[in-house]
Amino acid sequence: MLLTVIFYVGITVEAMSAALAAGRRKMDWFGVVILACVTALGGGTMRDILLDHYPLTWVRNPYLLMIVGGAALFTIAIARVAHRLRWPFLLLDALGLVAFSIIGCNVAMEAGHHPIVVIFSGMLTGITGGILRDVLCNDIPLVFSSELYATVSIVTGIVYYVGLQWGLPTDLVVIIAILVGFPLRVAALVFKWEMPKFVYDKDMR
Numbered sequence: 762m763l764l765t766v767i768f769y770v771g772i773t774v775e776a777m778s779a780a781l782a783a784g785r786r787k788m789d790w791f792g793v794v795i796l797a798c799v800t801a802l803g804g805g806t807m808r809d810i811l812l813d814h815y816p817l818t819w820v821r822n823p824y825l826l827m828i829v830g831g832a833a834l835f836t837i838a839i840a841r842v843a844h845r846l847r848w849p850f851l852l853l854d855a856l857g858l859v860a861f862s863i864i865g866c867n868v869a870m871e872a873g874h875h876p877i878v879v880i881f882s883g884m885l886t887g888i889t890g891g892i893l894r895d896v897l898c899n900d901i902p903l904v905f906s907s908e909l910y911a912t913v914s915i916v917t918g919i920v921y922y923v924g925l926q927w928g929l930p931t932d933l934v935v936i937i938a939i940l941v942g943f944p945l946r947v948a949a950l951v952f953k954w955e956m957p958k959f960v961y962d963k964d965m966r
Contacts, residue, residue, distance in 0.1 A: 764860055764935060769828065771857020774850060775801040776829040779894050780836035781843055786898050790837065796897060797833035798826060804889035808865050808882050812872060855913075855946035859939050862887040862914040863921050876922060883918035884911055909949035912956065917942030 779800035783793040802825060805818045819825045836843065865886025869879040888904045888911050895902040904910045920941045924934035948954065 763932070764863060767856055767860035767939075768864060770853055771860050772801040772825065772829055773832045774853040774857055775890055776832035777836040777843075778850060778854065779890075780833040781840070782894055782898050783833075784837070784840055790834070793837060794830045794833045796894060797836075798829050799897065800890040800894040801829045801832075802826075802890070803893040804861055804865070804886040807889045808868060808886045811885070812869060812874070812878075812882060814868055814872060851950055852947065855943055855950070856939070858887045858910065858914060858946060859917050859942035862917040862942065863935060863938055866918045866921050870922070870925075879922055880915060880918040883921070884914040887911075887914035887917075906958070907955070909946070909954050909956065913942050913946040913949065916945060 776797035779797040780793045782800075783796045786792075788796065798819075802819050809815065809817050862883040865883035866879050868886075869882035874882070891904055891910075892902040895904075917938050921934055921938040924937055925931065929937075
């Protein structure tokens with residue numbers, strides 16, 4: 762139940778952040794809605810396609826498209842005050858990242874995949890939507906150049922998987938994973954923790 766609630770919060774926030782990105786690119790309303798759908802549901806869709814897990818989440822539950830599209834259109838209406846909601850957006854996005862990662866791990870575990878695939882499935886679910894959003898907006902994906910994001914997803918997945926292997930109750934493991942992943946992402950935002958960057962300049966030779 763907890764994961765379900767966080768999932769809906771997560772896709773709503775992802776849709777709204779995508780709508781703002783679309784607005785910065787001066788897209789029309791159709792573009793805003795499509796970008797929101799790709800961002801909010803793209804991670805789960807990519808995971809399901811690669812793991813041969815059908816039907817896709819939004820095919821099984823078409824109302825997700827209405828929720829995401831509605832969130833995008835609502836964002837258009839409140840765009841003038843959206844800048845005041847930066848930190849609430851970031852915090853809810855961090856919570857969504859953790860939830861998506863756990864859900865992605867669950868899908869792979871239910872299919873009996875190797876632990877490495879389980880962790881990768883969680884990461885794929887958590888970060889792919891943002892990558893697709895940035896690519897469609899012709900930007901370098903933030904996950905490749907900003908504060909720790911994919912790393913948080915990986916750590917969350919590992920904590921979740923190991924907790925289940927130890928035989929701990931599922932609900933307790935979910936809470937533990939959230940208590941590890943969410944503060945880690947928030948700390949990365951506050952303290953600007955990033956992965957080391959690779960900088961290559963041919964003039965450096």
